[in-house]
Amino acid sequence: MTEPLIFGAMVRTLGAYPSGWRHPGAHRDPAGDAAVLRRVALAAEAADLDYLFFGDWLATGPDLEFRDPYLLARIDPVSASLFLAGITERIGLIATVNSTYADPYATARATASLDLLTGGRAGVNLVTGAEPRAAGNHGRDAHADNIGRYGRAEEFVRALRLLWESWGEDAWIADPEAGVLIDAAQLRAASFAGEHLRVDGPLNVARPPQVHPPIVHAGTSERSRALAAAEADLALIATPTLELAVRERADLRRSAVAAGRGADDLKVIVPVLPVVAETVADARVILTRLLELVPIGSGHRERPGYPAARSLAALLDAAGFAPDDSTRAAALDDAVGPATLERLDSAGIAAVSVVARWTGRTASGREPVRWRHLVAAHTVPANVVVGDAATFADHAEAWRDAAATDGFNVLSAFQPAQFEAFTTLAVPELRRRGLLGRSGATLRERLSLPAPRLLHAAPALV
Numbered sequence: 001m002t003e004p005l006i007f008g009a010m011v012r013t014l015g016a017y018p019s020g021w022r023h024p025g026a027h028r029d030p031a032g033d034a035a036v037l038r039r040v041a042l043a044a045e046a047a048d049l050d051y052l053f054f055g056d057w058l059a060t061g062p063d064l065e066f067r068d069p070y071l072l073a074r075i076d077p078v079s080a081s082l083f084l085a086g087i088t089e090r091i092g093l094i095a096t097v098n099s100t101y102a103d104p105y106a107t108a109r110a111t112a113s114l115d116l117l118t119g120g121r122a123g124v125n126l127v128t129g130a131e132p133r134a135a136g137n138h139g140r141d142a143h144a145d146n147i148g149r150y151g152r153a154e155e156f157v158r159a160l161r162l163l164w165e166s167w168g169e170d171a172w173i174a175d176p177e178a179g180v181l182i183d184a185a186q187l188r189a190a191s192f193a194g195e196h197l198r199v200d201g202p203l204n205v206a207r208p209p210q211v212h213p214p215i216v217h218a219g220t221s222e223r224s225r226a227l228a229a230a231e232a233d234l235a236l237i238a239t240p241t242l243e244l245a246v247r248e249r250a251d252l253r254r255s256a257v258a259a260g261r262g263a264d265d266l267k268v269i270v271p272v273l274p275v276v277a278e279t280v281a282d283a284r285v286i287l288t289r290l291l292e293l294v295p296i297g298s299g300h301r302e303r304p305g306y307p308a309a310r311s312l313a314a315l316l317d318a319a320g321f322a323p324d325d326s327t328r329a330a331a332l333d334d335a336v337g338p339a340t341l342e343r344l345d346s347a348g349i350a351a352v353s354v355v356a357r358w359t360g361r362t363a364s365g366r367e368p369v370r371w372r373h374l375v376a377a378h379t380v381p382a383n384v385v386v387g388d389a390a391t392f393a394d395h396a397e398a399w400r401d402a403a404a405t406d407g408f409n410v411l412s413a414f415q416p417a418q419f420e421a422f423t424t425l426a427v428p429e430l431r432r433r434g435l436l437g438r439s440g441a442t443l444r445e446r447l448s449l450p451a452p453r454l455l456h457a458a459p460a461l462v
């Protein structure tokens, strides 16, 4: 039998769809994050998901309100992981760390601590970051370019591994009779000196149970792929289609082999945003509401960061309508008639097909397609799968059968209801089909990763 897929919860307390926080019943006050994190973590563990995954972003600003509201204010990922470590027992905890700004000693210390405190459930997602304002928040003049960021990231991984290996397997003796606590010969310095980083070691946290907690890497460039192929246990990739995912996964696996690893040593994971309900019709109602709650036009256009493309005029421009076309007098809530739909060119056609896929609404259907739906679908792309438990399980099965992915990072449009809809409706069906349900005492084991490749390069201190 084939192995179940990997399933992690990509936790964004404010919801992963930009209008999710406006949905009735959605969590929207960061003062209540502790309660939501706890609820999501317990639901994820009860559903036997493999890990909770926390992204990160090292700056904020009013522009994020419309594009990615969940980035405006969020709990630091290592803090969130530690908070949940105490109230969970089996699930993995993966915290994002930005290698462009983080200090390797502090990161090794925090992740080794998390691994020790959880008996081997820690993981780290290394990113190099895409937010220019992060530089000013960390005493730098500018965000480093791709070469500089990946140069530092490569050194960062090596420094982390050396620090995690500071203590040999039998370094801790603790013999009260002999009065010997450690075998000093097994305490190793990191002695790492690169172009970007320098760290002496050893680490003042004992050997983590996994020795090397699993490393995830998320990025998009060539250098990112090379780093994932050489170093990552999980590559988190952004792929809009199954065909692209098939190609990218095959490429990454080939590159892992070229880097001297087994193809299966690198798991490829994709994000997905299931909008799940008891019935397909109910899920479409939720999705239609989310589209209708995307702020468009009046009152918002004057606010900082409001995306210029998010208007009917911009959609009509993109869809090839002349400046004096009478359609421009339409209101956002007007239904778009079949004759008008036929006049849309490629950008418009793409929006119409997204709306049809997400909401079931078509030109000839009972429920109208409104301009508002098209503007929202055109300007807020998302990897959405809308439907009931079988719809999502079919999606997961199709991606597995096509060798497009080793698993999914599951996003939720709003919290906690949509995550709980996923765990209570989709998860039992995934389990029934053998698509979900891995096991293992540590995160490494759950993910079917090989034993870490120890560097052992560092000299002993004595």
Ligand SMILES: Cc1cc2nc3c(=O)[nH]c(=O)nc-3n(C[C@H](O)[C@H](O)[C@H](O)COP(=O)(O)O)c2cc1C
Pocket: 054, 055, 056, 057, 058, 096, 098, 127, 128, 129, 130, 131, 146, 218, 219, 220, 221, 222, 223, 224, 236, 237, 238, 271
């Ligand atoms: C699926 C996915 C998730 C990501 N999550 C984060 C994140 O949480 N924080 C972050 O700073 N960057 C994140 N990134 C961005 C990457 O760090 C990266 O900087 C960006 O995609 C630019 O690509 P490059 O670093 O390969 O040049 C993510 C990227 C992908 C593809």
